[in-house]
Amino acid sequence: xxxxxxxxxxxxxxxxxxxxAQRLAPMKANAFGKMCSAASGRTACDAYLSGLTDGVTLAKxxxxxxxxxxxxxxxxxxxxxxxxxxxTKVISWLKAHPDSLPKPVGESVFxxxxxxxxxxxxx
Numbered sequence: 001x002x003x004x005x006x007x008x009x010x011x012x013x014x015x016x017x018x019x020x021a022q023r024l025a026p027m028k029a030n031a032f033g034k035m036c037s038a039a040s041g042r043t044a045c046d047a048y049l050s051g052l053t054d055g056v057t058l059a060k061x062x063x064x065x066x067x068x069x070x071x072x073x074x075x076x077x078x079x080x081x082x083x084x085x086x087x088t089k090v091i092s093w094l095k096a097h098p099d100s101l102p103k104p105v106g107e108s109v110f111x112x113x114x115x116x117x118x119x120x121x122x123x
Contacts, residue, residue, distance in 0.1 A: 024106055024107075025104065025105050025106055026104075027104070027105040028101065028102055028103065028104065028105060029094055029100050029101050029102070029103050029104070029105050029107075029108035029109065030094075030101035030102065031105070032045070032048070032094075032105040032108075032109065033090075033091055033094040036090065036091050037091055042087065045087055046084075046087060048105075048109070049083060049086050049087060049090065049109070049113075052106070052109060052110065052113070053075075053077055053086070053113070056073060056074050056075065056110075056113075060072070060073040072119065073119050074110060074113070074114050075110075075113040075114045075116070075117040075118070075119065076117050076118065076119035076120070077117045078117075081117075086113070086116075089112065089113075089116040089117075090112045090113065090116070093111075093112035093115060093116060094108065097111075097112075100112075
């Protein structure tokens with residue numbers, strides 16, 4: 001019984017660190033930019049961009065479905081925009097913002113997409 005309690009305690013104490021590690025990829029924006037710029041890394045880059053874009057879009061849809069009609073999206077990529085154009089914009093943004101390169105990839109890429117694809121908020 002003591003062993004089970006000890007395991008539960010260790011799990012509880014470790015959970016905040018694990019939860020944080022699971023939310024943010026360890027990759028830095030600099031490595032991501034290099035990967036996206038290399039022909040051999042484009043498939044992984046495109047998959048990351050697609051996943052991030054889907055996640056943001058689905059989060060907004062979910063918020064709306066849960067009753068938050070005023071939920072705003074972090075960015076609004078037009079449906080007709082292809083992944084190559086998105087990749088080009090993100091790479092250009094990263095090159096123009098060297099201060100973002102040591103930051104986590106998700107933070108920098110989200111900001112790049114936010115700046116590159118602003119949402120037209122009409123009131």
